[in-house]
Every structure is written in C-alpha cells, then in structure tokens.
Amino acid sequence: MKLSRRAFLHLASGAAALPAISRLAGAQAYAVRPVTVIEPFGVSSVPDITIRIMAPRLSELLGQPVIVENVVDAGGQIDASRVARGAPDGYHLLIGTSSSQAFSQTLFKKPLYDATADFTPIILSAEQPMMLVTSEALPVENLQDFIAYVRKNQSRMKYGSLAGTGSVNHITCALSNQAIATRTTLIDLNQYGQ
Numbered sequence: 083m084k085l086s087r088r089a090f091l092h093l094a095s096g097a098a099a100l101p102a103i104s105r106l107a108g109a110q111a112y113a114v115r116p117v118t119v120i121e122p123f124g125v126s127s128v129p130d131i132t133i134r135i136m137a138p139r140l141s142e143l144l145g146q147p148v149i150v151e152n153v154v155d156a157g158g159q160i161d162a163s164r165v166a167r168g169a170p171d172g173y174h175l176l177i178g179t180s181s182s183q184a185f186s187q188t189l190f191k192k193p194l195y196d197a198t199a200d201f202t203p204i205i206l207s208a209e210q211p212m213m214l215v216t217s218e219a220l221p222v223e224n225l226q227d228f229i230a231y232v233r234k235n236q237s238r239m240k241y242g243s244l245a246g247t248g249s250v251n252h253i254t255c256a257l258s259n260q261a262i263a264t265r266t267t268l269i270d271l272n273q274y275g276q
Contacts, residue, residue, distance in 0.1 A: 113144035121177045122161035124154045129177040132208045158182030163194035181249045189248050229262050239266040
C-alpha cells in the first residue's frame, strides 16, 4: 500500500492513530530523510515542550530523525513565513500557535504569509491557559487591587514577552492594558537572553 504524504499527515493528527501509523510507516514513500520541526517560541515554552515530548515517538514511527529547531522570532512570524515559502514536502513542519496563525494575520497590513492558504493543520497538540500572577511582594490581594495598583503606577510598570511582538503574551497584556485603560510598557526579554 502506497501512502501519500498528505494521507500520512492526516493519520498522524490523531493520537488514536499512532499505533496504526507504525504499521503503515514502512509501506509509504514519506520520510526518506530527517524531518525538521521549527519551534519559534523558545526553549521550555509550551510549544517546545510539546514537540520535544512528541519527537522521539514521531522519529520512531517515521524511521527518520525528527529534529527540533528553536529560533525565537517575532511571535513566530518569521519562521512561519520560512515554512510557508519552503517546499510543501512535509520535511519542514511548524509548531504554529495563535500568534503565528491568527494574530499575525490581523496585526499587520501585509502579513508575511497567508495562514489559511499556506498551511495544512495536522494536529492540535496542546492548549495553553493564561494566568495572571504577581510577586508576593506586590501589595495586592485580588484582581481589583491589581487593577488599582496598575492604574496608579502604570508609568513605572513593564511587562515582558520572550516570544516577541505579536505573541500571545504580548497581545494578552496589550488587551489587558486596553481593558483597564492603562499604558504599561512592553519589554522584549530576548535582549536579556533566555
């Protein structure tokens, strides 16, 4: 049985299909060389941890090395555009998030790629809830206290984003600023190293 790359990727999309893939992998033309998965959100990010958990099993099923490449960029946009412009052969995959696949399409007048037309979703691998946490030293007990504190001290307050401008972290904080009518400052934590 000859299995096309697209059919193989669709099978891989479900965790229940993983045992079946191992039986089919030997009979297909796909994965005759290493597969690179581009993860543009940094070491120890949710996307990074997710693919590093999946990579050894994928490598075993494909019979080829699965290489995880970390390149932190502007919310995943630069690496997503690199994958979008690459050969559609399944050997360069992207760990996409709402940053690279949704925000990038609405934040910029001329996005670097079309997230709908240039990519084929393979699997929803993780969901990442957002939480607001503060230092124990901050004199707040609840959300209302926090909002009052931010309003009073907004000129001194900063929020950081390792994933960069347009990332989930950045957009969440920017929307929070808008919702409570404040202006805190974004700092790019990548300038300090990871």
